[in-house]
Amino acid sequence: MEIAYFPGCTLKTTARALETSALAVAKTLGIAIKELPSWTCCGTCYSLAEDDLIKQVAPIRTLARTANLGYSILTTLCSVCYNTLAQANLFVKAVPTRLEKINAFMEEEANYAGNVEVKHFLTLLQELGAEKVSEAVKRPLSGLKVACYYGCLLLRPQNVAIDDPEQPSILENIMKSIGAEPVFFPYQVECCGSYHTAVKPEIVARRAHLILENAIENGADIVVTSCPLCSFNLKERQKDIKRLYPGFKGLPVFYFTEVMAEAFGITKILKGI
Amino acid sequence: MRLVLKRQDDLLKKVEEISGENVFACYQCGKCSAGCPMSTEMDLLPNQVIRLLQLGANEQLLDCRTIWLCASCFTCTARCPKGVSLTRLMEGVRLVLLRTTKEDQVSPKEMEKEFLPQVALISALRKFTT
Ligand code: SF4
Numbered sequence: 202m203e204i205a206y207f208p209g210c211t212l213k214t215t216a217r218a219l220e221t222s223a224l225a226v227a228k229t230l231g232i233a234i235k236e237l238p239s240w241t242c243c244g245t246c247y248s249l250a251e252d253d254l255i256k257q258v259a260p261i262r263t264l265a266r267t268a269n270l271g272y273s274i275l276t277t278l279c280s281v282c283y284n285t286l287a288q289a290n291l292f293v294k295a296v297p298t299r300l301e302k303i304n305a306f307m308e309e310e311a312n313y314a315g316n317v318e319v320k321h322f323l324t325l326l327q328e329l330g331a332e333k334v335s336e337a338v339k340r341p342l343s344g345l346k347v348a349c350y351y352g353c354l355l356l357r358p359q360n361v362a363i364d365d366p367e368q369p370s371i372l373e374n375i376m377k378s379i380g381a382e383p384v385f386f387p388y389q390v391e392c393c394g395s396y397h398t399a400v401k402p403e404i405v406a407r408r409a410h411l412i413l414e415n416a417i418e419n420g421a422d423i424v425v426t427s428c429p430l431c432s433f434n435l436k437e438r439q440k441d442i443k444r445l446y447p448g449f450k451g452l453p454v455f456y457f458t459e460v461m462a463e464a465f466g467i468t469k470i471l472k473g474i
Numbered sequence: 475m476r477l478v479l480k481r482q483d484d485l486l487k488k489v490e491e492i493s494g495e496n497v498f499a500c501y502q503c504g505k506c507s508a509g510c511p512m513s514t515e516m517d518l519l520p521n522q523v524i525r526l527l528q529l530g531a532n533e534q535l536l537d538c539r540t541i542w543l544c545a546s547c548f549t550c551t552a553r554c555p556k557g558v559s560l561t562r563l564m565e566g567v568r569l570v571l572l573r574t575t576k577e578d579q580v581s582p583k584e585m586e587k588e589f590l591p592q593v594a595l596i597s598a599l600r601k602f603t604t
């Protein structure tokens with residue numbers, strides 16, 4: 202069954218590496234995902250107000266278009282888009298009048314009935330099973346120690362969590378199935394500082410420093426993540442970390458799909474690690 | 475914490491309305507503050523924000539840095555033993571301020587200095603502007 206794919210803005214700009222590698226991984230594994238022919242911003246970040254329906258229009262418009270094309274599942278790669286779409290979906294489904302109002306407002310779209318399921322690409326991989334992933338491995342990453350970083354939006358709030366919010370294992374299982382070795386990493390669910398990176402980069406650098414040091418202490422060679430925002434904060438903020446903490450050695454950060462593509466023999470980016 | 479007790483319930487009402495949360499469900503155990511990733515940067519601890527709401531001590535609350543430093547990470551919500559979503563309450567206080575003062579907390583100009591991911595730009599504008 203074909204699954205609709207919503208890329209989101211960031212995957213077309215700073216997180217191209219996530220999209221390219223994930224599409225290659227999906228192709229190798231035979232997961233049929235297809236980009237929606239027209240989509241808008243997901244409406245991030247998810248509005249936490251009960252009384253501000255206009256903030257839900259962007260995600261619900263995407264879900265309406267998905268349903269109208271006959272899809273029942275929408276997948277995303279970006280954790281932020283996943284969280285926004287999944288929370289908005291639950292929000293409008295919880296109270297029928299919310300959906301009615303939004304449908305009336307989006308008169309140019311077909312009505313949305315709440316019948317699309319939002320699934321992160323990681324969930325699709327989990328459903329496919331570790332064995333299938335292992336079968337596709339051409340170059341096992343044995344010896345590679347990986348710190349799996351989840352951040353917030355895949356795990357919280359609980360009603361949209363793709364795994365246990367405090368002790369997740371979905372990324373670890375995938376890393377194991379491609380031959381890599383996940384390390385103990387208690388800071389894997391700590392917030393990286395999120396959008397504060399646009400306003401208060403030093404705060405984010407301090408957060409990222411704590412998280413990366415925790416990965417280094419536990420012997421990680423690399424960190425993997427699924428979020429373009431976490432990736433930016435953990436990767437690009439390393440120059441700010443080095444300024445604030447001159448002893449900081451640095452640690453490579455990749456999208457989990459980049460590491461999978463490496464194991465599947467599609468790319469060679471881990472040379473020297 | 476020293477307070478001038480001049481109880482004003484209007485803020486509390488609005489915050490509860492926007493967030494859909496009951497401020498008085500909180501029994502001040504402090505678990506939210508214990509796990510808050512931003513607490514080291516904050517002037518008021520997250521549980522103190524709720525306490526001030528309970529007490530109706532609006533001035534202290536509306537002047538604090540804490541509500542703007544909260545990153546909506548949902549850690550407190552995931553861990554609260556009373557099921558209170560402080561994440562939503564924080565948003566409630568921010569929104570009351572943004573809606574009443576109509577003052578943006580940041581301008582796009584301040585964010586132009588580097589090539590940021592869109593999600594960071596859009597999220598920050600949504601959180602910090604009216
Ligand atoms: S964890 Fe919950 S009950 Fe405890 S202080 Fe925080 S909000 Fe109140």
Ligand code: SF4
Nearest residue numbers: 510544545547548550
């Ligand atoms: S949602 Fe805000 S208050 Fe709660 S733990 Fe995260 S940063 Fe702290």
